[in-house]
Amino acid sequence: MSLAESVASRGTLSKYTHRKLVDRVVRALCVLFTVIAIIPLFSVLWYVLVRGIGGINLDFFTELPKPVGEVGGGMGNAVVGTLKLVALAGLFGIPPGVLAGVYLAEFGNTKFGGAVRFAADVMSGVPSITVGLFVYSLVVVTTKHFSAMAGGIALAILMLPMVTRTTEELLKLVPESLREAALGLGVPKWRATLRVMLRTALPGIAVGIMLSVARVAGETAPLLFTAFSNRFWSTGVNEPTASLSVNIYTNAVSPYEDWHRQAWAAALVLLLTVLVLNISARFLVRTRVRAR
Amino acid sequence: MNIDLSPGIAKKAPQKKQADTEPSAAETQPLPEKAKVPDMDAATAPSPEIASRPRWDEVSVSQIVPKMKAEDLHASFGSSEVIKGISLPIAEKLVTAIIGPSGCGKSTFIRCLNRMHEVVSGATTRGKVFLDKQDIYDRDVDPVRVRGRVGMVFQKPNPFPTMSIRDNVLAGLRLNGIKPKDPDGQVEKALRQVALWDEVKDRLAKAGTSLSGGQQQRLCIARALALEPEVLLMDEPCSALDPIATARVEELIHELREHYTIVIVTHNMQQAARVANFTAFFYLGQLVEYNRTQVIFTRPKEQRTEDYITGRFG
Numbered sequence: 001m002s003l004a005e006s007v008a009s010r011g012t013l014s015k016y017t018h019r020k021l022v023d024r025v026v027r028a029l030c031v032l033f034t035v036i037a038i039i040p041l042f043s044v045l046w047y048v049l050v051r052g053i054g055g056i057n058l059d060f061f062t063e064l065p066k067p068v069g070e071v072g073g074g075m076g077n078a079v080v081g082t083l084k085l086v087a088l089a090g091l092f093g094i095p096p097g098v099l100a101g102v103y104l105a106e107f108g109n110t111k112f113g114g115a116v117r118f119a120a121d122v123m124s125g126v127p128s129i130t131v132g133l134f135v136y137s138l139v140v141v142t143t144k145h146f147s148a149m150a151g152g153i154a155l156a157i158l159m160l161p162m163v164t165r166t167t168e169e170l171l172k173l174v175p176e177s178l179r180e181a182a183l184g185l186g187v188p189k190w191r192a193t194l195r196v197m198l199r200t201a202l203p204g205i206a207v208g209i210m211l212s213v214a215r216v217a218g219e220t221a222p223l224l225f226t227a228f229s230n231r232f233w234s235t236g237v238n239e240p241t242a243s244l245s246v247n248i249y250t251n252a253v254s255p256y257e258d259w260h261r262q263a264w265a266a267a268l269v270l271l272l273t274v275l276v277l278n279i280s281a282r283f284l285v286r287t288r289v290r291a292r
Numbered sequence: 293m294n295i296d297l298s299p300g301i302a303k304k305a306p307q308k309k310q311a312d313t314e315p316s317a318a319e320t321q322p323l324p325e326k327a328k329v330p331d332m333d334a335a336t337a338p339s340p341e342i343a344s345r346p347r348w349d350e351v352s353v354s355q356i357v358p359k360m361k362a363e364d365l366h367a368s369f370g371s372s373e374v375i376k377g378i379s380l381p382i383a384e385k386l387v388t389a390i391i392g393p394s395g396c397g398k399s400t401f402i403r404c405l406n407r408m409h410e411v412v413s414g415a416t417t418r419g420k421v422f423l424d425k426q427d428i429y430d431r432d433v434d435p436v437r438v439r440g441r442v443g444m445v446f447q448k449p450n451p452f453p454t455m456s457i458r459d460n461v462l463a464g465l466r467l468n469g470i471k472p473k474d475p476d477g478q479v480e481k482a483l484r485q486v487a488l489w490d491e492v493k494d495r496l497a498k499a500g501t502s503l504s505g506g507q508q509q510r511l512c513i514a515r516a517l518a519l520e521p522e523v524l525l526m527d528e529p530c531s532a533l534d535p536i537a538t539a540r541v542e543e544l545i546h547e548l549r550e551h552y553t554i555v556i557v558t559h560n561m562q563q564a565a566r567v568a569n570f571t572a573f574f575y576l577g578q579l580v581e582y583n584r585t586q587v588i589f590t591r592p593k594e595q596r597t598e599d600y601i602t603g604r605f606g
Contacts, residue, residue, distance in 0.1 A: 109413065177450040181512070183411055185464035185519060186440030195467055199454050 048267050055265025065231055071258050075266055077233045078242040081148070082270075085227055085243055086217050088152025093159035093216075094209055098198075100160075101167020101205075106193055108168070117168075124161040131157050132222035140226060148234065148241035151227025155216040162215065166208030170201040207281045214277035218270055220245040244270045353570070353583055358422070359384035359553040360405060360442075360523060365419035367400050367409055374400045376577040377419070382523070387545060387554045389568030389585065391561055393600065396574040398557040399447075402525045405555065406442035407435035423523070440468070443521035447528045449508035451500030451515070457492050460500040460511055464519040482514040486544055506537020513544065517552075524548065526556040530563065542567050561601055565589050573597045 059074040066073030100120075104113055135154040140146055174197050182192035198205075228240040229250060244266045251263035358381035367375035374397045382388050382405075390398045403409040404417055407428060420427045428438045451460045461479045465472050472478050479496065483489040488510045492503070500511055509529060516524060526545075530538040545554060545567045558564050564571050564585065571585040573594075581588060581597045592598045599605055 175450070177446060177448055178452060180408065180411070180446060181450040181452065181515075182463075182467060184406070184408060184439055184444035184446070185467060185515065186436050186438075187464070187467040188436050191467055191469075196452060196454075200452070 045271070048264065048271050051264035052266075052268030055261045056268065060262070060265055060269075064233065065262070068256065073262075075242070075244065075247055075262060077230060078244045078247045078266065079269070081227070081230070081234065081241040082217060082243045082245070084148050084237070084241060085151045085155060085223070086213060088148060088237065089155030089159055089216055090209075090213060091156075092153055093156035093212075094163055097160050097163025097209075098167050098205065100164040102171065102193060102198060104164065104168040105171035106197075117165075120161040120164045123157075124165070127221075128154075128158055128219050129221035129224075132224060132226055135222065136225045143238075145238070146226065146228035146240040148227055148237040148239065151223045151241060151243070152237070154222035154226045155219060158216050158219060158222065159212045162212040163209055166212070167201075167205050170204040170208065171197055173204070174200045203284065207284050210277050210281040210284075214274045214281075217277070218245055218274055220249055224249075353381075356381045356383045356570070358382055359424070360555075361422040362401070362404070363420040363422070365401070365404060365417065365421060367397070367404050367417045368415070369412065370414045374577050375404065375417075378574075378577075378579045380572055380579055380582060382553060382555055383570055384553050385549060385551070386569040387549050387556060387567050389564035389571045390555065390557045390574060391559075391564050391571060391600075392574035392580075393605065394559075397577040398574050399527050401574065402444075402527055402555050402557055405523070405525055406439045406444055408439065408444060410435070440519060441521055442523040442525060443516035443519060445509070445513050445516055445524065445526045445529045448532050449505055449512050451503070451508050451511050453499065453501045455500055456497045457500050457503070457511060458496040461514050461518050463515055468519075478518055482518040483511075485517050485548070486510040486514040487540065488514060504537070506533045506540060509533060509537065509541060510544065513541070517548075521552070523553040523555065526554065528557050528559060531559060538563070561589075573600060575600070 057074075059072060060076075061074060061079055062076045063072070063074035064077055065075065100116065104117055104120075107113060108117065131154050135150050135157065139150040139153055143150070178196050178200060179192055182196040183189065187196075223243050223246050227243055227246070229246050230240045230242040234241045248263045248266045248270070251259040251266070254260070360382040362378055362380045362382075365375055365378045366373060374395075376397075378397075378401060380401075390401060392398050400409060405421060405428075409415050409417055417429060419429070421429055423438065423441065426433065428435075428442075451457075452463055455463060458475075458479050459466070461482050462472055462475055465478075480489060480493075483492065488507060491507060492498075492511075495502075500508065503511060509532070513524075513529070530541050533541065542563065545556065548554060549569075556564075556567065568585045570582065571588040572582040573580045573588065573592075573596075575596055581592060581594045583593075588597065589601060592601065
């Protein structure tokens with residue numbers, strides 16, 4: 001075969017048209033499926049907005065639910081309840097999560113560290129209702145009543161692996177040279193870790209924490225038999241407590257039109273809260289990157 | 293006692309040869325006179341303490357007054373030994389350079405001098421290192437305290453990104469829980485020592501990382517000096533800097549040696565020739581030759597040293 005022949009056998013120039021065609025088809029398919037993937041997201045947003053906006057008024061945030069048959073009232077207790085549950089979850093979930101993350105990043109190159117990391121990964125895949133059952137048998141059964149405390153603990157358990165792994169990953173992104181700089185100045189390792197490494201990673205860790213808060217704020221299953229629900233204001237952390245997510249469930253399965261309307265409003269409030277948390281977390285990351 | 297040839301009558305003119313292959317600060321940047329001829333430098337404004345000692349350029353290695361001293365030092369990463377029994381006295385308030393090809397253990401050696409070597413997991417040491425009369429590897433010595441007395445400047449400038457210029461200078465004190473008595477004065481003093489004060493005095497609140505590379509490195513030196521260490525270890529402090537910044541740091545080393553004992557690791561042999569009083573040549577984890585810089589670069593005793601400084605390998 002002559003050189004010219006062998007070159008020609010690699011393909012004629014006209015193949016280019018064919019390749020362009022394949023390129024177009026595949027690209028079109030990608031766009032199509034992307035659109036299909038986005039449609040549910042936007043329709044949920046749109047549908048909840050349309051159905052929920054009518055139920056949003058001042059009463060929704062300040063009033064208690066009205067008894068069956070009476071129109072009006074609100075979900076003030078559930079709004080406060082959700083805030084309370086998330087606060088408790090943060091209280092129980094963030095400090096141990098951050099410290100566990102520090103442990104994994106600083107001393108985690110051991111078998112034990114590997115086991116902890118694996119456990120955290122498995123834990124973040126555990127169905128949330130399982131966590132609810134666990135806390136039910138551990139807290140609710142022993143204290144003999146539903147409580148905000150039990151709900152907070154359940155949410156904290158859900159947050160824990162997320163916070164731990166985010167903290168670890170972000171600490172590992174801090175350049176080792178900064179630790180050396182601190183140690184080289186005669187700073188003890190624990191202080192170097194806290195005041196240099198953790199301090200440098202803090203903005204990123206804060207974003208991770210906000211995202212995990214957003215995630216647990218909308219959880220329903222683990223609250224069903226821990227915080228349970230409440231038609232009235234609850235004080236303290238030892239009473240059953242209403243939450244937006246559980247109220248959405250109970251209202252939605254009720255036969256009353258007015259309750260349905262309020263369930264949609266609650267869904268909208270919850271959705272917007274999660275959205276705001278997500279967007280502000282992203283915003284925080286972006287401003288941080290720009291500041292560099 | 294050696295009566296030296298003047299530096300101009302170098303046996304093999306090794307410095308000229310390298311200048312051809314590796315243009316460095318000396319060629320591109322006019323240095324102050326003293327930077328070019330380190331040998332004359334001891335005569336310029338010595339402190340009374342130094343003046344009372346024999347002139348350093350008349351001191352031979354055996355007469356060194358050691359501030360630090362390594363004795364049969366071994367250092368390993370896991371099972372591979374990178375320092376294979378080095379004994380080396382470090383002269384007080386003078387500059388000691390450590391040269392040698394990549395991987396010869398230069399950096400590891402000086403990291404052993406303030407117990408930074410063991411920070412890496414799997415890293416171990418054997419042997420003794422004396423700081424004054426104290427073996428810093430003694431069982432009851434706290435490595436953290438050693439690092440307070442033996443400061444370190446790293447290869448890449450590493451100011452703390454979350455801190456301002458001012459806070460970076462004070463970081464060594466604050467991170468150690470010491471409240472600076474006169475923070476403004478201490479910041480100014482440290483920054484003046486590294487000739488950075490005039491460049492940054494109007495923006496002390498800006499981030500330390502907003503400075504240029506050379507400024508960042510001088511900031512890191514100021515940060516180390518603010519702790520008033522006795523010894524300053526410099527691990528290739530100029531390798532990430534341009535020739536102008538390199539010249540500034542070298543000038544700085546000349547000024548600092550009045551107050552500090554300095555050990556500098558360098559890849560750049562001209563730099564060793566410019567700044568160091570004594571030079572040690574390391575090869576494959578061993579000390580091949582240690583002598584006054586001038587002797588090392590003009591009349592090395594060992595063939596390997598000569599081969600290295602004339603650019604035959606490394």
